[in-house]
Amino acid sequence: MKNEEYFLILQKIKIIKEMRILKHIVMWKFKDEAEGRTKTENAQWMKEHLEALVGQVPELLSAEVGINIKESEAAYDAVLTATFRSPEDLDTYKNHPLHQEISNYCKKVRISRVVTDYWTEG
Numbered sequence: 847m848k849n850e851e852y853f854l855i856l857q858k859i860k861i862i863k864e865m866r867i868l869k870h871i872v873m874w875k876f877k878d879e880a881e882g883r884t885k886t887e888n889a890q891w892m893k894e895h896l897e898a899l900v901g902q903v904p905e906l907l908s909a910e911v912g913i914n915i916k917e918s919e920a921a922y923d924a925v926l927t928a929t930f931r932s933p934e935d936l937d938t939y940k941n942h943p944l945h946q947e948i949s950n951y952c953k954k955v956r957i958s959r960v961v962t963d964y965w966t967e968g
Contacts, residue, residue, distance in 0.1 A: 873922035880955035905935035
């Protein structure tokens with residue numbers, strides 16, 4: 847490997863390590879039944895529709911929805927982990943028509959929602 851190639855690789859590693867990613871975490875508790883679906887079916891609906899936004903909403907870098915597997919009083923039914931480059935990108939995502947459709951549906955089927963947003967370092 848030439849010194850120039852090595853230097854370029856080190857520069858890329860440095861850029862990746864310095865890159866900050868905004869994580870958007872949302873958890874929901876769903877009604878036992880709503881909009882003709884069970885709690886489990888609504889959690890699955892949310893998973894399918896939110897994860898499908900990757901590639902449709904350019905500002906959304908990634909989206910993963912996990913569905914709870916262990917019932918307890920403290921447990922939420924589903925959690926979204928989404929990533930963005932900036933708070934402005936998160937705002938654009940929140941206002942995107944495709945996200946708004948999902949959000950409007952979610953408001954009909956949820957009991958509660960909690961959210962946190964934070965920066966990660968490379």
